[in-house]
Amino acid sequence: MTVADVLPAELLEAARERFAANWQVSLAGQRFVVRPQSPLPSGQVQRIVPEPRQLLNAMASTFATRGVPAAGLLPIRWGRDTDLTISAVQALDPWLKDGINRVWREGFLPQPVVRFTGERDAQGHLKEGYLTSFCNVSCVQRIASVADHVRLLDIWIEALSAIGIHARRLTIQGDLVCWQRGPVSGITWFITCDSAVFADAVLLWHNDNPLSMATDIGSGLERIRWILSRANWAETTFGPAARRFDTELLDAVRTATLLVMAGIRPSASGTGSALRRVLRSIPSDMAAAGLGRLVRAQRAYWTAIGMTGPDWPQLATLVEDEVLAMTATRPTYARNVCP
Secondary structure, X not given: OOHXXXXXXXXXXXXXXXXXOOEEEEEEOOEEEEEEOOOOOHHHOOOOOOOHHHHHHHHHHHHHXXXXXXXXXXXXXXXXXXXXXOOHHHHXXXXXXXOOOOXXXXXXXEEEEXXXXXXXXXXXXXXXXXXXXXXXXXXXEEEOOHHHHHHHXXXXXXXXXXXXXXXXXXXXXXXXXXXXXXXXXXXXXXXXXXOEEEEEEEEEEEOOEEEEXXXXXXXXXXXXXXXXXXXXXXXXXHHHHHHOEOHHXXXXXXXXXXXXXXXOOOOOOHHHHHHHHHHOOOOHHHHHHOOHHHHHHHHHHHHHHOOOOOOHHHHHHHHHXXXXXXXXXXXXXXXXXXX
């Protein structure tokens, strides 16, 4: 039998052993579903949204008590398969991609990332639930067995309960078909809350050495807070500014702030070109008027997650100056002239 035959069967058995007491575990063909035996109706939940740092501390504490320590941030400038860090699981690249028994980081990792692959609508605007930059809250860890992966998934569920997402609101579903990307293969399960997908749990291994296994369980901090709030996506993410400014502008300022905090400056290629791409979404008249309040809010967010960098006046000046140096003039995104 091949690895593609053995690991899915082991994963199914491990899930049944771990969850059968309180969950309904079913399999239809290759489709796998785990549901709570007594689901909690969404209308009966308490929706108090912790601040980002409070939320991360609560989740980290849960993992720590179960023997999974918190990990330090990866650099935003990646320079391997991608110019920028796009996922916390890149911390396991030596183990998963190279077959070397070491990692860059391991454990509970809230990682700021930048992706230009967010889903967009027919007008080219980011859909609800998507951002160019966000905090990828993950458990990324080397494991010795499929049972370890399921154990970490159980801890993830416990960590969600600690912040107000009760296990009885969750469903775990996916299939047992293996996928392959380069030297890595995996099996992905999706986690839903009140029928909305907001996280995934991925069992990973090196193609040439299936014993080089790992877990990547994660979600976006912004999506977690959205699930908790049940409020408007833009306001949950950007606060009161979402009532005054276009989400595309706020997304651009958010991403530019993160990149400049990481020491990245505009250039014609690499990470610098990514920053210029983001800055093109900021109208020059907005930069001329000043972006201080918006930059200050986004710096506070990234600082709460663990990023360091220049103070907000310097960040705002750097962003404004680069936007103004661009020759194209674009219309303002401000929704209202007066409060």
